[in-house]
Structures are given as C-alpha cells and as structure tokens.
Amino acid sequence: MCLLVHELIGKFDVTSLTVDDGDLALEKLRMLPKIRSSKHDEEVFRPYPVSEWIKINENVGREVISESTVGRYLEKAATIYKWIDKHIVKTQSPFSGLGTRKENYYECDDVNPFEKKDLLTIFSQPIFTSHTIKRHKTKKIYNYSQFWLPLIALLSGMRPNEIAQLKAKNIHCKHGILHFALSNSDEDQSLKNRRAKRLVLVHSTLLSLGFEKYLQRFHSDDLLFPEVTYSKKGGYYKNHGEWFSRYFSKLINLSAEKKRFSSFRHNFINHFKQSGELAAVPAALVGHENGTITYDRYGSKAELEKLKEAVETIKFDHYLEQVKPFEWLE
Numbered sequence: 001m002c003l004l005v006h007e008l009i010g011k012f013d014v015t016s017l018t019v020d021d022g023d024l025a026l027e028k029l030r031m032l033p034k035i036r037s038s039k040h041d042e043e044v045f046r047p048y049p050v051s052e053w054i055k056i057n058e059n060v061g062r063e064v065i066s067e068s069t070v071g072r073y074l075e076k077a078a079t080i081y082k083w084i085d086k087h088i089v090k091t092q093s094p095f096s097g098l099g100t101r102k103e104n105y106y107e108c109d110d111v112n113p114f115e116k117k118d119l120l121t122i123f124s125q126p127i128f129t130s131h132t133i134k135r136h137k138t139k140k141i142y143n144y145s146q147f148w149l150p151l152i153a154l155l156s157g158m159r160p161n162e163i164a165q166l167k168a169k170n171i172h173c174k175h176g177i178l179h180f181a182l183s184n185s186d187e188d189q190s191l192k193n194r195r196a197k198r199l200v201l202v203h204s205t206l207l208s209l210g211f212e213k214y215l216q217r218f219h220s221d222d223l224l225f226p227e228v229t230y231s232k233k234g235g236y237y238k239n240h241g242e243w244f245s246r247y248f249s250k251l252i253n254l255s256a257e258k259k260r261f262s263s264f265r266h267n268f269i270n271h272f273k274q275s276g277e278l279a280a281v282p283a284a285l286v287g288h289e290n291g292t293i294t295y296d297r298y299g300s301k302a303e304l305e306k307l308k309e310a311v312e313t314i315k316f317d318h319y320l321e322q323v324k325p326f327e328w329l330e
Contacts, residue, residue: 002077005095007050008032014084022094025077027193028054029070033062061273112258113266119319121251122150128323136227142329145225145240148214150264151323154316155203156180157268157286160261162196164228164236165189168218171202175301177308178202178212182287188230196287199304201311210326217328237261271314285310 006012008028009021031054035041044060045053057064074095081093114122126132128151133142145164152163162182167189172181180200184191191197202211218224228236244261245254254260269286285307 002080004050005029005073005077010051014081015089017094019094022074023193025095026070026074027195029073030064030067031057032065032070033057033060034065034069035062111260111263111266113270114252114259114263116319118252118259118263119154119267119316122248123319124322125247125251128320131324131327131329133329139227141227143227143243144214145228146243147326148211148225149240150244150261151206151209151320153261153264154267154319155206155314156200156311157265158182158200159192159196159265159287160241161190161235161237164225164240166224167220168215168222168224169220171215171224172199175304177304178207179304179307188236190235192287198284198287199307200285201304201308203311203314205317205320208325209320209323213328214326267316268314272310 005025009017009024011017011021032050033045033053033056035045035053041062045056048056078093078095081095085093122128127146131147133144133146135142149160149163152158153160156163158180165188166180167186170181170183172179179202182191182196182198182200183189184197215224223236225236225240229239230236231238234241241261248254252259265286
C-alpha cells in the first residue's frame with residue numbers, strides 16, 4: 001500500500017517528502033479507479049504504472065475507490081513512516097492524520113445523478129416558475145440562492161460550496177467570455193484540492209435567465225449570495241444544503257436514492273462521460289486531474305474558447321422550460 005502511494009505521487013525518497021506531497025497523495029487516491037478482478041480490467045490497467053491509472057480511467061469510467069479505502073492506504077503509509085522514523089532514519093511523515101480526514105458532508109461525491117423526472121420536478125417548483133422566494137428570517141433579504149445555486153450547479157458542474165462562496169470579484173470577463181474564476185484567496189473561501197482552482201465558463205442559458213442582471217448590484221468583495229451564512233463545517237453552503245434537503249425530500253426520495261445537491265455536478269459530468277469526452281477540457285472544467293490544461297494557461301483566448309465550446313455542449317433546456325428569467329423582487 002505504501003509503495004502504491006509513492007508511485008502515485010512520483011517520489012520514493014522517504015526523507016524528501018513534504019506536507020504538500022501528503023495532500024497530493026490524498027487527492028490522487030480519491031481519483032484512483034477501483035480495479036475489478038476481471039480479464040478486461042487486468043488488460044486495461046495492469047500493464048501500466050499505477051501513476052497512469054487515473055488518466056486511463058478518464059476514458060474507461062470505472063468508479064473510484066471508497067473514502068474508507070483511501071483512508072486505509074494513508075494509514076498504512078503513516079504507520080510505515082512511523083516505523084522508519086523510529087528504526088532507520090529520522091523522517092517526518094506527510095501522511096499522519098490524513099487517513100482520518102473526511103470529506104465535507106456537503107461536498108461528498110458518493111451520490112447519484114438526478115434522473116430526468118427529478119430535474120423536471122425540481123425546476124417546475126414555484127421558486128423557479130414564479131420566483132416564489134421567501135426572505136431570510138434574520139437578514140431580511142430574499143433567498144435568491146434558492147433560485148441561482150441549483151441552476152449554476154446544473155450548468156457548470158461546480159461543487160456546492162464553490163458556488164455558495166462566490167464573490168463578485170470571482171466573475172471575470174476576458175476576450176468577451178464571461179467566466180467564474182474559482183480561488184481560495186480569501187480566508188472564508190476554500191477549495192477541495194489544487195485542481196479545483198480553475199475557470200468555469202458561464203453557460204449561455206444562465207445569461208438568458210438573467211444572470212448578468214443579477215450581477216449588476218454587487219461589488220468586488222460582495223458575496224453573490226449575501227443571505228448565506230458561513231460555518232466551519234460546511235462553509236457557506238451548509239444552511240442552503242439543509243434547506244435543499246428539507247424542501248426536495250418532500251418531492252424526491254433523496255436519501256434512499258443517494259441523491260443530494262451535488263447530484264447536479266454528477267449530471268454535468270455524466271454528460272461528458274456519455275459523449276465520450278471526459279478528457280482534458282471537461283476534466284479542467286470540473287477540477288479533475290488532467291494532463292494538458294493548467295490554470296496558468298486558462299487565460300488565453302484559445303483556451304477560454306475551448307472551455308466555452310465544451311460548456312455549450314450541455315443542453316438541459318428541456319428541464320428548464322418553465323424557469324422564469326430572473327427579476328429582482330424589490
């Protein structure tokens with residue numbers, strides 16, 4: 001197990017590893033495919049180094065190993081490093097404590113995508129069809145996040161808290177292309193991993209639903225959804241996540257069907273899987289490992305156009321036919 005971890009991060013000198021290497025190991029393990037004991041998987045994965053399995057799986061689409069399995073790999077590695085430190089050479093384990101680090105409940109990827117009937121149910125609710133949106137109980141402002149977060153999630157593939165923590169300064173327009181610039185530059189903003197720092201193009205459907213009109217009232221450091229409240233456990237998304245579960249559990253059996261808000265992200269990703277395009281550009285959009293596009297290159301006109309082209313292949317118009325374009329309620 002320890003050897004596999006070293007193979008994933010590409011380092012084998014036990015005295016040279018850093019805390020960043022531990023984080024990288026955690027990130028890569030969470031993307032490691034679950035290899036079946038079948039002839040097909042033996043032929044597809046086994047002839048290649050472990051370091052290449054993640055890339056291979058972008059085309060194969062195997063489910064990844066569970067969070068508990070990730071934990072076991074890291075705990076074994078930490079145990080071996082502890083023994084090395086005691087008996088062979090002084091070293092500081094970059095894996096200590098990582099095996100027990102759990103995913104934020106609201107960012108969990110162990111969910112199913114929404115079915116067609118679910119999407120039709122969600123976007124036919126009065127929140128979307130007639131802007132029946134209540135005010136926040138204490139802040140006394142409208143909960144516009146209830147309208148925008150599901151739409152943005154479906155059309156961008158962003159993680160729940162990535163959307164909830166957006167500020168006006170995270171919306172850029174370069175070469176005439178509007179996009180979200182995700183970062184953790186502020187103390188109250190966080191990203192799942194280094195790949196999550198990325199640009200996500202604003203889908204034309206969001207623009208047709210009035211997203212630019214919504215943006216006009218906000219300035220640089222303003223939260224786009226000021227009604228949301230920050231918490232250490234769930235970031236800015238926690239309260240919205242609880243509301244979403246309460247509201248839609250009455251309409252969809254979310255718990256039994258392993259569905260929640262992050263199911264929107266899976267609908268987005270599944271679009272590319274089904275079209276056979278879960279490669280560099282789509283992987284860059286959702287913050288997955290990819291080999292050709294880096295954050296530094298996103299700013300070029302050519303790369304932005306590539307990302308824009310990929311986003312626009314998403315066609316969920318059928319599910320959004322009843323959604324009324326945004327209007328301020330005040």
